[in-house]
Amino acid sequence: MKRTPEPELMQIPSQVRAYADADFSKSDSMVVKSLEKYLKKVGRTLNQGDLILDMACGPGNIAERIAKNWPLVNVTGIDGSMEMLNEAEDKLSKNHTKNLSYELIEINSIATGEIHFPFKADVLVSNSALHHFHDPCRFWGALKKLGKTNCIHIHRDLIRPTSLEKAFELKEKHLSNSPEILQKDFFASLKASFTVDEVTQQLFNAGLSELEVFQVDELYFEIIGCI
Template sequence: MKRIPEPELMDSQDQVEAYAAADFADGNRAFSERVAEALAGAAAGTLIDLGCGPGDICRRLAAALPAWSIEGLDAGPNMLETAERDTVGSPHADRIRYRLARLPDPSLASSAYQAVVSNSLLHHLPDPSALWQAVVQLAAPGAYVQVMDLDRPDTPTAARSLVEAYARDEPEVLREDFFNSLCAAWTAEEVRDQLAQAGLALAVERVSDRHWLVHGRLPA
């Protein structure tokens, strides 16, 4: 089906609350474990999570990577307020910080991060090159990059089936967000083209019936 873009930010109070309360544990755990495996044995550094939302992945990564500093970046002030609130009291809070910024942002530091990760941001962006250019801008030579997002289904009916399969018991606001996100998502094929245009030699893998994952290291 043709892609249907959705609003870039999801920062209204009810969207933030529903999103922060939703159970994304399985996906976030799998995403974070894969990052931790890729960085096992690597020299410690600073990792940035682009579009970090309520910060669950930042906290998981801080727990899994005890020598690393973790930065979460997001354009939604309410999202970041929730992230800050939920990080207070975490045993890893001193290694996590949050930054309010909207990509693209040329004022962000160049080549400053030894790992750049992002989950479920790309489909929000009006221009997907904003994410890939941010990776080029922010990643240090040899940095590990991991990006995951939804893979747009072929038809709206297929998108509805995924909502039923994975969000049947979620609040209506979240079910609609999920359906709209599936319709706004880029396919793995489209992502391959975006990476080629950005000059990023990274692998694209389909990792579930609704997700693709981009991963790899930039040249040292």
């Protein structure tokens, strides 16, 4: 199936609300688990003052989990949608997670150099972010600018199904009990996402081929490594 990009930023209030209200806890926890597993595998620890950036953090579910799991580390969630960050800030004001903050930044602007983010990250994570980019080179370009040498990467995203029928089948299987707007968004995201082969090529083109990309299940791939 040919890729059909969707709008980059999620700004429509009803769409943002449905996304923020949805329970993605199973998938969200995978980012934390993958980072824990990778740190153990390479024998690294995160230290006080280290910085983890959650790229395209949306309503902050994952950034919040990470901040709670590594309370001495600074965690910043970056997103270009004020509507999404309002949801994230709202939760933050209730949970008082001290080592967590958010920045309203359109990520393409980091890649092009229009915006200079003043800090470099020890860890870069993202979930369901890459498929939003009309030009995926921009996503990888921004990450290259944001990471310190030996920065750890954990990125997770949907895999584009082989056909519209398969995409429909996956939507029915995984989201049939969800609100219609969420189902519609999920279907659009499946059509906008990349295949593992395409991501492998993107990483090669970006000079990031030391990162490993692999299929996790019928919906997701992960990219893990240190560069």
